[in-house]
Amino acid sequence: MPDIDLDVPDQRETQSPRPSRPDRSPVADTPLLRPNLPRYAAPAMLVVAFAIVLALGLTVWSTNPVALLLETAVLFGAAIFTASALVEGRRNAVDRLVTVVVTTFFLLALLPLVSVLVEVVSDGYKRFDLQFFTYSMRGVVGEGGGAYAAIMGTLIITAVTTVVSVPIGILTAVYLVEYSRESRLGKVLTFFVDVMTGIPSIVAGLFAVALFVLFLGPGARAGVIGAVALSVLMIPVVVRSTEEMLRLVPNELREASYALGVSRWRTIVKVVLRTSVAGIVTGVTLAVARIIGETAPLLVTVGTTTSSNLNPFSGRMATLPVFSYYEYAQPGIPREPYLDRAWAAALTLIIIVMALNLIARLVSRLFAPKTGR
Amino acid sequence: MAKRIDVKDLDIYYGDFLAVKGVNMVIEPRAVTALIGPSGCGKSTFLRTLNRMHEVIPGARVSGEVRVDDQDLYAPGVDPVGVRRRVGMVFQRPNPFPTMSIYDNVVAGVKLNSTRMKKSEMDDLVEGSLKGANLWKEVKDRLDKPGSGLSGGQQQRLCIARTIAVKPDVVLMDEPCSALDPISTLAIEDLINELKSDYTIVIVTHNMQQAARVSDMTGFFNLKATGEPGHLVEYDDTQKIFSNPGQKATEDYISGRFG
């Protein structure tokens, strides 16, 4: 067995102390064993705090969910902080308090989402009927009518926008990833694509208006003008998401293809784009979801109309978001039928958008390569 | 303040996967204990269980006992924060905080633990710790410069200074020289030799010459096959391990037949 000096403490005493070790440690000792709050303490306090807040809310204060959440958080935070500070020490108390704060923030962010959905569904279901989807608003005053024209308009304009934006977006992403090779154009383009994602939608609308003044003169309205405005908003989103996907394709795949004597553009089309197709579809779907609910650019470029117009190259078209806006903003008397239609349109819109988001997530989950954290 | 570590029947799991099985060893104070073995044998994982740093990895858990001075680190009521304060760790790659100056890096751990310290006390501590890490002469004129501006070897010694500034009982080192050049490695090895008079030091290394040079005791970890749990094959005096190992597997590994 090894020859170990077990008489260590003596050795230490005879040893001259190193100058680097001051005798008195300035470090306050963190105890190895520290008293812990029992596991049930935090949940119990939370329940009690919520009960108190709820009781107060029902009697004197308010039962607004935001108020309930904030009051519970403040009461529970104060209680757990005090208890932890007394038992576990200040550092652990601060740690627990921060945990309460960030959790509260997260829950606070969920409330609007839930509230929006509840509000849209509870007000939107009243006119969410067959008539709403099969009738337009031509000649309708008061009750009745529907969003058929608006739904068709939204689908047509979105389709035109997608047809314009997707090729430009994907090709630009291909240029950035496969061709630009740190060139100046590549850097400038990356920067301005990012900047373009921040263009306000109303400005995109004004741009399309100004552009078409050149061709059609002032005051023109047409679906295609709206599609141009929406393309300005959609292209950068497609570029960014496609670019990200193309960068995930490992270089080995490209080299393997070149080594087989395949030309560059065929490698890009058959290997790179083929490999990342799921991610690109996800990105495009999300981009469509983003622009399908845009209201402001359509308001200034397409306007609205009561009858159905399926020709995007001529005249005003109804679209779902603008329909919802005008039903709300310029109702007749009585207001209810108009507001019901506005909410039903909002419900339709939110269902479309949520469905697109769901599809996008499913596509990326089912087909995307696995990545780590 | 150096303390003995007593490991009893320690199993380490990642989720349901048993990664290291049945480790029993007594790590002596004021000595350097080296852990060697092929990649994936669980020696780094084992090292992390000595200050509960494995808990950072999701799903990692242990059963068994790790006693430091007769206190089980895994007993209920033990604060992992307190454990790490007493059992310091130096990592494979030097990791000074990039946004902090050299000075602030050294006192980073101390500031967490102490309420208020006088400036002069703090200065003394920085000087003492940097001297303890053989770095004082090189950096004393630029304590306010960022720690990331130092060379790799200097950064690693800064990390050691940061670790010893909180006066731990044990210093764990996870392949501290594997990212360094030979000269920096030599400096760290010299430093380890000096530090062992004050601390219990456990070092994981891939480099068998290094284990032979710096350690008093050596533990050899191995695994029978991929997918099998790693285990401690042999633990003995370094000289004996390298000259006359008790196990065939140890001999094979040391003579370079595998690993």
Place this chain on the structure above:
Amino acid sequence: MSTTSADRPTTRETPRYGDRVFAGLATGAGVLILVVLAGVAGFLLWQALPALTAAPEDVRGGEGLFSYIYPLAFGTILTALIALVIATPLSVGIALFITHYAPRRIALALGYVVDLLAAVPSIIYGLWGVYVVAPASVPVATWLSQWLGFLPFFGPDPSASGRTTLVVGVVLAIMILPVMTAVNREVFLQTPTLHEEASLALGATRWEMIRMAVIPFGRSGVISGAMLGLGRALGETMAVAIILSVAAGVHLDIIGTANSGTIAADIALQFPESSGLDVNTLVASGLVLFFITLLVNMAARWIIARRAEFSGAN
């Protein structure tokens, strides 16, 4: 290079030709985007020009272009700043919750949930703001007016309908929360494990680890995320147009009945009924908005790009 009229044209095609066409298409698409962006500025300038040169009394409002735009610019910046003040701490907290507090198994799903906030169309936020947030804000506004009335932001007569600058700020904060949270989440996740472990090994609690390693590393990311959010809030149109009850002029009181409009909402409200010089005036105000958001976004992107170089060097 000559191809016979081939029986298998796809494989006989000269690769160099295909390559050149494809490269040309890709480059062309990129150049087109730059042209469009230049076009946005160019066409807006062209259409705004008549308003810039018109006599002051001809411009809507009768006092010239500047007097028309600056109260709107003030309202735009005020609402956006309120949104930013609310959303910045929230987004940092939410991002920390998702990256460092929530169980990892569900963290990704929680991220999606926050992203869904961005999917809700702004028209719906507008309707929701009018019917849900505005009424709920009235007691709060009354309280603010009563106890903090000495501040210029909280006037003595809070709006009974709640369609105030404050409510717009709150709704905008919710709308920009997802983009800011996404940026923060990204940078917090990028914190090197090395630094997190270094602080934990020194005996830091989770919060102390975040303060030592995560926050310093993510600071510039948080700033750029806030700038992106600011850009969004500045340009948001429909929610503001629906919620805010507007009065001409500059109003510091954010809970009263008279509120300064914003550029974007003003365009949406006025444009459908405008013609002639009024259109030019609105385009001019749009141009101002364009440049404000352009500056903010460029600053944000510049910070992100600089940061990428910084972390790439490590």
